[in-house]
Every structure is written in C-alpha cells, then in structure tokens.
Amino acid sequence: MDFKDVSPDIAAISQNYNYQPAPNWLIRFQDAVREILQAVEQFLNELFHIPTPGATDSRAVSSAMMMTIYAIGFIALVAIAYYMWKRARRASEEEASTKRGASTVEKILDSQGYRDEAVRFSESGEYKGACRSLYLCFLQLMHEKAVAAFAPAKTNYEYRYILSPYPSLQSGFKDLAENVELVWFGNKSADNSDYLQCQSILEKLEPEIERISAEKAKLVAAEMGNVG
16 A cells, blocks of 8 residues: 655645744743752752652652651541540530539528528628529529429429420520529639629519419419319
8 A cells, every 4th residue: 555755745834834932031940940950859869868759769758758648647536536525525514504403402492591592692702602592592483483393303404494485584594594504513713793693684584483473373263263
C-alpha cells in the first residue's frame, strides 16, 4: 500500500507559522523559580536528609508523611473523645437537675415557717440557705392551696409536669428552681442579689397560686352542687 508524501504540505504550513519568542521577563522569572526550587532541594537534603520529590529515594518523605497522618489522627481522636465526654457530662448534669427537688430537706415546715427561715438565713448572711427556704416555701404554698401536693421525694421534673396545665406557674417554678439549683448544687456562691431574685419570683407567683386555688375550689363546689 502506497502512502501519500505529506512533507510538502508540512513544509507549506511551517512557512506560515509565526513563532513569538517568550518575553525576557518571563524567562528570567522561570529561571529565578528554578533556582529557588534547587536551593530548597539542596537545603532539605543537607539539613534534614529528606529527598525532594525529584529524588529517587522517597522513603524519608513517606515516613514523614505517615508520621504526620498518625499525629493528625491521634489529635482528632483526642478531640472527639473530649467532645463526647463534654456531651455526656452535660447530659448527666441536666438529668441530675431534673431529679433534684426537696429530697434532702431536713425538716418539714409550713409555707410561713419556710418564709421566716429564709429571713433568718438572709439576716445572718447565709444566702444559699435563704434561697432554698424560699423554694421550699413555694412548694408548701402550692400544697396548702391544693395546687400541687408537697412530697420530699418528688423531683423538679415531676413538679413541672404537674404544673403543665398552668404555663405561667410552671415557667415561674422553673426559674425559681434553676436559681436555687445554681447556688445549692453548683459552684456559684450565693449573695443578697440571688436571695432578692428568688424572693421576687416567689412574690410574683403567689397571686397565680391564689388564682388557681380559687378556680379549683369553684370547680369542686360546682361538682358538689351537681352531685347534691
């Protein structure tokens, strides 16, 4: 099979090709980059004995990369473990806070008794005990007004569930309980401002307790009348 001679066509095309040489500044830049890379290669070889990618022996580079990967992996595992520990601790604290109530109460008083106790504590500078006495005063007040029965074993979570039909009372109880837990179980040192805040919350909740108690009394009276 005969092949066509294309050399005349190639020669004709090459005659029309106009080659533009690269600018001098680009050539100088390329030379400078090449010299810098050669200097870096020489520095690594002489100081660290680490062959550059252009060298034939890449074992040192591979070892360095492997150690770097191991280090990054170890740091990542430590970070994940620390994050999981923080989450578990936070979940444990939240669960514990829902179980705290009046379970460690030493003596049972009526609401006025706890109120007087809070005053005595505050006057002697024992604001931690004063805040907790106001909390117990609130629980006994709800018991006396037939809103929620008081029981030392009852948890704050159970009280919040019982108060769910009364959103404003439930919200106020949550605020009071959280303030007391912070100074009673937490690391915060109670002061007069904490006592006044708990006292303010209690004073705002008392009219709501009275209102709910009156409504429940009316319902009981109405049911008694219907039965009669």
